[in-house]
Amino acid sequence: MSTEMKKNSQIFQDSNNTYYPEDELQVSNLVQELYKKNQPTEIIGTGSKNFIGNNIQSAKKLSMSKLSGVIEYLPEELYIKVKANTPLELVEKELEKNNQELAFEPIDFGFIENGKSNKGTIAGHLACNFAGSRRFKVGSLRDHILGFRGVNGKGDIIKSGGTVVKNVTGYDLSKLVTGSFGTLVALTEITLKVLPKKKLSNTITIHTDDKKLVKNLFDKISSSSSEVSGAVYIPEEPKDENYDQNKEMVFKFNDLKYKGSFLALRIEGDKISIDEKLKALTNELELSKLNTTVLDVHQSTPFWKKINNLEIFKSTKNNLLRVVVPPSKGPKLMQFLGNKYKYYIDWCGSLYWIEVQSKKNSKVSDIKKLTKELGGYLTIIKTSDEYDYEETIFTVDDIRLLISEKIKKSFDPKRIFNPGKMYRGI
């Protein structure tokens, strides 16, 4: 038995060919061995977002679940350093103690998968880089990562970044690994920027199904200096038995009795500044002419939680698409969707979550074609059982694919990690 094999024989492996290394060194030794044997391997955490991306054909699995726990949390320095597979829930609880948060509002994908919360791990969120409603105001996870440690596809332990916000030392690999779906590095340690939580939030709801008005309101909100930190539009659900009718149930609040479509916007701060912003927005958006209500903090907080849990698509059996277009192009997409699809708009008019019933797979191609024409991108988040894979999960042009292939090779020349998870050949 070689020294490496001896080392690896100590790493627990279950009957499903899944390895459970306990620390970074074990991950490194294991990957060195996989590299030598040329064995494609799927990197897994808690599996909360495993359904996103292409299926991977690999004999081996590398569970990073044992690399969990907070390494260093310095509230006064506004960062938290964790082992990569620390559950998001644990991190949120730690931050809560100091009235801090991950400002990009990570999405809880558990609801669309199983109808209940399953927040997954920090590494999982980093691998996907899908931010919630506050994104247009504060950035996504890629804007909050300060540094990482991990193992590349050759088994080398590498690091990049640090714990400080101002850092231009060498290439910004932290951004590169964010959103790479585990195809470049098996992450072992992640440092994130944290921010103080706002004291209170209120939500103004504007009841309308006038799409032109919705577009104008989004435009005014994004031009406002009142620091709106969330703006969504939730249209009425299509009267179609293929879509669950759960909007009324999900958004059941005392001050949201209106049954039809509505736009909701969030303002945050202390009581005085919320009042001030409310007043300014009433003026800017001419709210007195519209049918509006205000959700107080007790309703506002759960409202945005439901938005960022994608609860409206709870346990869906249909295809779920995530489409991002320039805000000005929104009306064209809204026009296409009409009342035939279940969808809602986030990021102040830029992000569309669209459910496409399983029997209409060809519509995915139509939406993708339109999205590209509008200068946006589309990711198929969840596929129905009947999905025919006519359209690829991710969108990429030939030149970017070529560059991505080169970068992949520089990290993982034998395509050990998550082969095909994003694109064929990567």
Next chain:
Amino acid sequence: MSELVLPKIDKATINKKEYIFKNLAKIINPENVLSHADDIKPYETDALAAYTQTPLAVVMPENTEEVSNILKFCHKENIKVVPRGAGTGLSGGALPLNDAILLSLGKFNKIIEIDFENKCVVTQPGVTNLGITHAVQHKNFYYAPDPSSQLACSIGGNVAENSGGVHSLKYGTTTNNILGVEMVMMDGTVCRVGGKTLDQEGYDLMGLICGSEGLLGVITEVTVKILKNPQVVKAALIGFPTIEEGGNAASEIISSGIVPAGMEIMDKALIEATDNFSKAGYPRDAELLLIVELDGTESEVDELLKQVRSICEKNNCSSLKLSKNEKERLSFWAGRKAAFPACGAMAPDYYCMDGSIPRGKLAEALLEIKRLSEKYKLPVANCFHAGDGNLHPLIMFDGSDKEQLRKTEEFGAEILKTCVRLGGVITGEHGVGVEKRELMCEMFNNTDIQQQLDIKKSLDEKNLLNPGKVYPILRKCAEEGRVHVHRNEEKFPDLPRF
């Protein structure tokens, strides 16, 4: 500065320079190919003026296609290329090489589209940072990152360096404020990343190119986010009798949950220098001066200022002045913004450092710099972006004195090593360039550096784009016997190693 080691000169390139000039003149307007000594003289250095090199030629393409054709030609002919924006970089990232074409993006000076609907501006890379704000300010919008050189520095250079500025704690650096880039790879391939949408799918190539110091691609177009001006902006000018008390107040402001739009620290030496220079009315008796700027709604700002006041008073501030109007707020900043020229007026030369440290270590870092200043017998003035822990110690010296020069460099390196020891990094916003190349080993081991070189090699396999920058040539980690050669494949075997 001391003699700089640069990549080995390729004699084959030098020998065929007439052939190169002739071909470049076919690719672009011959008037835009400069090869006469008088014409290329102004391009011999960037803002790290201590280093000068004469480029083989300077080319000034006017559009992306020309950039692509130049790079294709250079790629085929194995000619090195150094890209250059406005030449305001402080780390020598645009320092020419004798056997390289200097590719100036100076003619890319037009804003392509102002798109208020999507809150963005599409611009050529040669437009200045401030030029973007000027183009949108009539509708009360601005571009957030504001490096001190914003009047002159170009947006393309900002992307290459991932420039920051005074407001980066709240509003981020360049990488957080761009939506898309068009770049030309060394083989001439034109690649567009992002657009007018937030984030992008797939590998974050924009995140990679931003801050890559011109080593991975030449930026030919940038789409930046623009923001609405805040409703109210106010500043406080606070003096402290000791470094520790001021440093502590700064970290307490952050830990109390306040996110200032800007927070700057100046030490006594700089207070005096800038006040003499710009008559900003700074408290001369203070050992440390703190400028805190807050923005938001009227009541929000007033409430936060109240909290700032109480923290500063708790830390024994000796003076505290709040800006009563916009004119006064700008006067608070006038001195800080004149920090570099003020030091320039005090000594024949100054050397500006750019480390980052955890905010809580500010006082410790300042005291260590003071100790080093006594050790090297060289005066130093300090300004800090205290909000994000980015230090700019300015070492004053006489460049004509060789011994002082050597000591200055040693002093600077010791400061940066101190930053790393305190949990920080060697460069916060100025870039590594040639200046801090050899210090990369303070932060990264050979495996880390090798990964970065592997990326470089995958996108520029002949190492022709801006070689000799960012990554150590002397490779101190190599000297210490830690060089990692993967399966006998040494990357960039032509690099001299000692």
